[in-house]
Amino acid sequence: MFPKPFKKLHSDILYKLESLEITEPTPFQAESIPVIKSGSNLYCSAPKESGKTTTLIITTLQRLKCEAVGTSPRAIVLVKDKEKAMEMYDAFLKYTKHNSLRVYVGHEKMHVDLQKSEIMMGIDILISTPKSLNNLFLLNGVNTSQLKIFSVDDAEFLVPQSAYAAMLSITRMIRKCQYVLYSENISPKLKRFESNFMEYSKSISI
Template structure:
């Protein structure tokens, strides 16, 4: 199967080929013909399967094949709208659009908060065919009268599960009310919760359902392991594992921004180069940390869940859950940073007595038991008593120019992170150092997409 055989134009196939990709992934093989046909689509795919190209390539094809609908007066119309939960993902999706559409006469832009709105207003005065945006900043533009969505032909909700986790449902409903009823709708989600199904039922018209992996499943190329350990020995065990196994490019997850900062500082003192990224870090600090991590000069990157959305690194070998997530589905997203595009990856979780219920929830959702191995010298105290778990403090954090709603139940309160518009304006990385998004997200079309 080739990209040309899926019905894509020579100009699109040329751009894809120049990026080094020749064969579509399963999600692309199934999704591209559906999107090209104009049908609504509900797509389920685990991270790293090439999902983004599954909708960007056919959208480029459809828009380039058709002229603008209806008379255009004043500001040129936005023809396709892609909503994403985080600014990093928005930047990466829009870069995909630019890379794949380099030989087409279509324009695109990103729109998110945490940065000045004025350059975005200026850009909207020119033609924008494809807009990739986070919900909160999009509604800011609507309120200021700088954006017209009345001629949108295609709507994409990307990472819909994360958007609901972050409390965006009210924003999404407001945006849907501004769109023309006659449009194509595409919804992509790594997991299909009851809330996602309800949203899909209200949004999609006789959709085609595509699932390329069992729901809430991790890639088979990821080796998963649990290391039981006392809570006050986690940092020492992590340092031991990194040094003993000579690990480099280790992505470590914590629940809170404060915890990420503290762990990065402690690892540095242990002689392991580490930096933290989260919403309270400046845009420059996040950009530098990501750049150093991708280049391999930074050994450990400590991240919160939301901040890690959009981290897309070739051959990332190690993911460590320093603390298990409060939401079981987040475990799948976390470990999906490794084992991408068929590469082998390793996911290790350090689990203390406080987290036994969280581990049970994860194994129930994944429908499998994760192998457990006690590391000699770090045997947990069998008489240790569990203590209450601190709730995550905003994940990717900051206002991020997104979201108005409170997080849905089950998303751990403030863990909605970027969902709350009452939070302070905190700049975050625009993913300026992210890799080019390819059909598979960066190498060959076997994945790196969310």
């Protein structure tokens, strides 16, 4: 029997957690998962090895009910660079292997027109970098009308001005969704997002 907050997760997620021998939530997961499931915008800060990436994955799958729907992405995961994008893609595949969710990874090393055409074929989860995603948005390469959750992994990379500006540009083109930012520390610059897309946000720090 899974303890809270795991036991109310989708059965596909519980099956995968059990197969990975993850039966107890970390302190960070126990605090963050219920708040993310509630739909609130959230700043999450915790040290390495606290379970942040696993939390990002399972709450994304929970929000999408572990099944493919339509053609437009319903979840976006923003990462620092190509290397992080591929790591996140591989991490997601461990959890989506036995369901219908379609995970797509893009980065600035890929031609934007290729990404645009592949995304239009239908995806559920888009993993991308700030520059790549911003370019897609500027070319109307991503339909965000069905977007439910936008997560940022290790959000410290948004502090430099170029990435910070790209994030603001991206979020201005999204009508409405839930935002969850994960990092080891929430810097004052990240907190400034509260005056933009992180309005009414909550914070969890472990």
